[in-house]
Amino acid sequence: MDFKKTNAEQSIITRDIRKFDSPTGNIYEAVSIMSKRANQISSEIKEELSGKLQEFTSHTDNLEEVFENREQIEISKHYEKLPKPALIAIQEFMEEKVYYRNPGTTPSK
Numbered sequence: 001m002d003f004k005k006t007n008a009e010q011s012i013i014t015r016d017i018r019k020f021d022s023p024t025g026n027i028y029e030a031v032s033i034m035s036k037r038a039n040q041i042s043s044e045i046k047e048e049l050s051g052k053l054q055e056f057t058s059h060t061d062n063l064e065e066v067f068e069n070r071e072q073i074e075i076s077k078h079y080e081k082l083p084k085p086a087l088i089a090i091q092e093f094m095e096e097k098v099y100y101r102n103p104g105t106t107p108s109k
Helices: 027-054 063-068 070-081 085-094
Strands: none
Touching (some): 027 070
16 A cells, blocks of 8 residues: 555544454454554655665765755655554554454364
């Protein structure tokens, strides 16, 4: 999912935790799924940000360039305004956009 186009909240809101366990039947399993998804989203964001900032790196140690690189600052500000990975993961889970499976349970026939 494209985390830039998510409709997740920008800040923390109060949620009814009883709605979290409806897809899984277990609140702890639901929190574990959301936590793992948040880690995946965080890794994706970090990789993308590092890749974009890598384009602007220079191999010289000129102090003036560090303060004058407006492109890096704008890219960083854009990523800072994105919702936090945990909030995106919660939104995806509540919209049933997260695929998960429990290898410990056997499928019923």
